[in-house]
Amino acid sequence: MNAMAGQIEGTPVAKDSFVTALPGGLCHLDLAVDGMHCAGCMRKIEKAVSALPGVTLARVNLTEKRLAVEWAENAQITPTGIVDTLRGVGFAAHPFDPGVNTSGDGEDKQLIKAMAVAGFAAMNIMLLSVSVWSGNVTDIASETRDLFHWISALIALPAVAYAGRPFFDSAVKALRARSLNMDVPISLAVLLALFASVLQTMRSAEHAYFDSAVMLLFFLLVGRTLDQVMRRRTRNAAETLLALKGEAADRVDADGTVRTVPLSALGPGDRVHVAQGMRFPADGAIDAGEVLVDQSLVTGETDPVRLTEGDPVYAGALAVEGAATATVTAAGSGTLLDEINRLMERALENRSRYLRLADRAAKAYAPAVHILAALAFVGWLAIGAPWHQALMIAVAVLIITCPCALGLAVPAAQVVASGALFKAGLVVNAGDMLERLSEVDTVVFDKTGTLTLPNSHLQNANDIPTDILARARRLAGASRHPLARALAGDVAPIAGAVETPGEGVAATVDGIEVRLGSPAFCGDDSVQSGEGSVICYREGSNPAIHFRFGQTLRSDALETVAALKARGLSVEVLSGDRDAPVRTVAEALGVDHWRSGAKPAEKIARLKAHADAGRKVLMVGDGLNDAPSLAAAHASLSPISAVHVSQAAADGLILGERLWPVVTAVDTARRASTVMRENIAISFAYNIIAVPIAVFGFVTPLIAAIAMSASSIVVTLNSLRAKTRGTN
Amino acid sequence: MDVLLILVPAALFLGGLGLAAFIWALKSGQYDDLDGAAWRAIMDDEDDDQDDAVSRVRNQ
Numbered sequence: 001m002n003a004m005a006g007q008i009e010g011t012p013v014a015k016d017s018f019v020t021a022l023p024g025g026l027c028h029l030d031l032a033v034d035g036m037h038c039a040g041c042m043r044k045i046e047k048a049v050s051a052l053p054g055v056t057l058a059r060v061n062l063t064e065k066r067l068a069v070e071w072a073e074n075a076q077i078t079p080t081g082i083v084d085t086l087r088g089v090g091f092a093a094h095p096f097d098p099g100v101n102t103s104g105d106g107e108d109k110q111l112i113k114a115m116a117v118a119g120f121a122a123m124n125i126m127l128l129s130v131s132v133w134s135g136n137v138t139d140i141a142s143e144t145r146d147l148f149h150w151i152s153a154l155i156a157l158p159a160v161a162y163a164g165r166p167f168f169d170s171a172v173k174a175l176r177a178r179s180l181n182m183d184v185p186i187s188l189a190v191l192l193a194l195f196a197s198v199l200q201t202m203r204s205a206e207h208a209y210f211d212s213a214v215m216l217l218f219f220l221l222v223g224r225t226l227d228q229v230m231r232r233r234t235r236n237a238a239e240t241l242l243a244l245k246g247e248a249a250d251r252v253d254a255d256g257t258v259r260t261v262p263l264s265a266l267g268p269g270d271r272v273h274v275a276q277g278m279r280f281p282a283d284g285a286i287d288a289g290e291v292l293v294d295q296s297l298v299t300g301e302t303d304p305v306r307l308t309e310g311d312p313v314y315a316g317a318l319a320v321e322g323a324a325t326a327t328v329t330a331a332g333s334g335t336l337l338d339e340i341n342r343l344m345e346r347a348l349e350n351r352s353r354y355l356r357l358a359d360r361a362a363k364a365y366a367p368a369v370h371i372l373a374a375l376a377f378v379g380w381l382a383i384g385a386p387w388h389q390a391l392m393i394a395v396a397v398l399i400i401t402c403p404c405a406l407g408l409a410v411p412a413a414q415v416v417a418s419g420a421l422f423k424a425g426l427v428v429n430a431g432d433m434l435e436r437l438s439e440v441d442t443v444v445f446d447k448t449g450t451l452t453l454p455n456s457h458l459q460n461a462n463d464i465p466t467d468i469l470a471r472a473r474r475l476a477g478a479s480r481h482p483l484a485r486a487l488a489g490d491v492a493p494i495a496g497a498v499e500t501p502g503e504g505v506a507a508t509v510d511g512i513e514v515r516l517g518s519p520a521f522c523g524d525d526s527v528q529s530g531e532g533s534v535i536c537y538r539e540g541s542n543p544a545i546h547f548r549f550g551q552t553l554r555s556d557a558l559e560t561v562a563a564l565k566a567r568g569l570s571v572e573v574l575s576g577d578r579d580a581p582v583r584t585v586a587e588a589l590g591v592d593h594w595r596s597g598a599k600p601a602e603k604i605a606r607l608k609a610h611a612d613a614g615r616k617v618l619m620v621g622d623g624l625n626d627a628p629s630l631a632a633a634h635a636s637l638s639p640i641s642a643v644h645v646s647q648a649a650a651d652g653l654i655l656g657e658r659l660w661p662v663v664t665a666v667d668t669a670r671r672a673s674t675v676m677r678e679n680i681a682i683s684f685a686y687n688i689i690a691v692p693i694a695v696f697g698f699v700t701p702l703i704a705a706i707a708m709s710a711s712s713i714v715v716t717l718n719s720l721r722a723k724t725r726g727t728n
Numbered sequence: 729m730d731v732l733l734i735l736v737p738a739a740l741f742l743g744g745l746g747l748a749a750f751i752w753a754l755k756s757g758q759y760d761d762l763d764g765a766a767w768r769a770i771m772d773d774e775d776d777d778q779d780d781a782v783s784r785v786r787n788q
Contacts, residue, residue, distance in 0.1 A: 039767035062764030112759075113751055120747040124740060144732070151736060 018095035114163040115221040121159030149201040152210040189398040227411040249281035289324030316643040343628035396699040405711040409679030412719035417672035426661040433651035436635040438673035446621030447575035452551035454641040479505040603629040
């Protein structure tokens with residue numbers, strides 16, 4: 001979290017691009033706030049921000065960890081001021097642009113409204129139906145029954161017209177594409193049931209199916225709403241976390257002013273300034289300055305590279321030393337990016353061929369049900385039943401077989417499993433991730449940033465006397481160099497230190513000059529090149545002390561790899577880095593299969609070789625160079641520190657610094673997949689019992705209602721088992 | 729059975745009232761921050777605190 005606060009400190013520029021103007025001379029800003037847990041935090045934040053003169057609204061959303069602020073246009077308030085205020089009360093915050101999220105929000109509310117209407121209609125119609133059912137076995141007058149049926153029709157028809165739209169739309173879409181999905185039999189059953197019921201009512205018959213039709217919709221809408229709400233929750237959480245990473249760009253406008261804008265506001269031709277310690281926000285070419293960049297997020301290579309004017313640079317490259325201005329180029333014009341885009345497209349094409357379990361079930365199920373209903377209709381006509389009786393039996397077959405339980409079978413298990421995963425620190429990106437993940441038998445890890453932590457860490461802390469380490473840390477706190485920041489941690493910086501950019505930082509303590517920086521800066525020439533990143537610390541004329549930095553394994557990498565192996569998965573490391581570091585990591589983790597220096601195309605080739613050998617691969621990676629292989633693998637996960645392209649390509653995101661969620665994900669996916677298959681088996685078993693009863697004409701609306709509710713409830717209860725227990 | 733002419737519309741009206749109330753609540757954002765709302769219910773109002781303290785002092 002301290003690194004985050006540091007990042008925010010480093011950008012004291014007007015963040016006015018995040019601010020939206022409201023009617024009535026008000027400004028609005030959304031911020032993602034970190035570390036908010038309770039009423040105390042909420043109140044502290046709202047109080048502090050409301051106290052700023054001119055603020056008209058400061059409201060925390062604790063569920064989404066966000067803060068909305070509004071203020072009068074003429075007030076002296078800047079986003080930076082608000083961020084500073086929040087830091088003053090102990091919270092790291094970052095403005096962000098929630099624009100992308102609003103459309104999904106509307107869809108949510110539409111579904112909930114449809115569910116409310118269906119619920120209302122179902123309850124009222126059921127009220128009338130119960131009277132009819134009990135009347136039918138006692139002494140109801142046929143006029144009263146007709147009246148009740150007509151009132152039911154009056155409620156059901158508009159309710160279905162409104163609440164059924166999500167299903168009708170999707171069914172029409174599927175039919176247009178000449179395919180069948182679960183919504184086709186659902187829509188057909190509901191519409192036919194309503195149509196037949198109206199006919200029955202006109203004939204003043206004993207039975208009508210208004211209740212079944214509306215209840216069916218209600219149950220299915222409950223399942224769909226749950227699914228949608230869970231997905232929005234995880235998506236919002238991921239967005240907040242991304243915003244907290246502080247991914248914004250310092251754009252240099254034509255008049256030379258620098259302003260911080262959201263990444264989405266950057267376009268080709270824009271010039272961006274990247275200070276030491278920051279990452280390049282977009283792909284481009286350097287047009288001024290000379291900078292040493294760490295491209296490990298891009299290529300997996302850990303050794304920094306020196307770039308000067310005209311050199312291409314990729315989003316995610318970290319400026320280790322020096323600063324530069326770059327001109328953003330259009331995506332796809334760079335050679336590396338070009339190749340990555342091409343590979344990505346091809347990989348995604350392959351993946352879209354994967355057919356979801358529910359769709360596979362629907363493909364077999366829908367035609368079977370429709371043929372069965374048609375046969376029942378023709379059969380009863382053939383043995384001389386009147387056509388309306390034959391129609392009612394066909395409708396009964398459709399209703400009783402309507403995939404109510406089948407429609408809930410997959411989403412119910414998915415909701416439970418993704419909720420459990422979210423708690424365990426993993427956000428599910430793709431709807432069918434759990435299904436694909438459950439089939440995985442090989443795990444391929446990228447090294448840099450995936451098995452190791454994304455930032456460099458001090459390697460030789462044990463060789464350095466603690467008092468010297470403590471003093472060096474305080475001096476490092478005064479520097480903005482990434483390695484110095486990594487060394488400093490959260491100690492208070494030394495006062496009066498002077499930093500020479502690109503060289504080091506110096507201060508005078510008790511009359512002795514202390515220096516921290518490059519070996520040359522400390523007058524030391526004993527450091528050989530190729531020893532990784534080294535900074536020196538020197539007190540007065542004492543010999544300089546070397547601090548070695550390098551990639552540190554994630555704290556639970558060893559356990560994770562062991563746990564994956566224990567589950568019968570084969571583990572492999574596939575890295576773009578040089579031979580030696582990859583070997584060290586692979587040996588430390590006990591991984592036998594590893595490959596270094598792999599280019600994006602070679603990574604894909606390796607995955608393809610696995611696929612051809614019939615293996616299903618889970619790819620875990622974070623870099624731009626991993627993006628195509630994340631898209632090509634059978635399933636993929638990516639840490640939250642990954643570049644945008646990779647996050648978008650991955651099926652799930654791992655939150656936090658630990659790697660263990662990979663194991664939890666595999667466990668949960670396997671379990672969820674078992675539960676899904678059980679659910680589908682339960683609904684098929686139910687159909688095998690119910691269909692003959694319907695075909696032979698014994699189903700009344702009462703039986704249909706009981707059978708439908710019972711199977712749906714059994715499936716929902718079974719889905720609760722998709723939660724895994726006892727995973728660390 | 730004439731009573732049905734009153735009871736059925738009454739039932740529908742009351743049910744409809746509930747539905748309208750729910751949709752209103754949804755639209756006005758009552759369900760946007762369930763966790764926050766739970767905490768807000770037990771949050772003291774700062775100004776009230778001070779008033780209480782003052783009145784307590786006065787009463788002594």
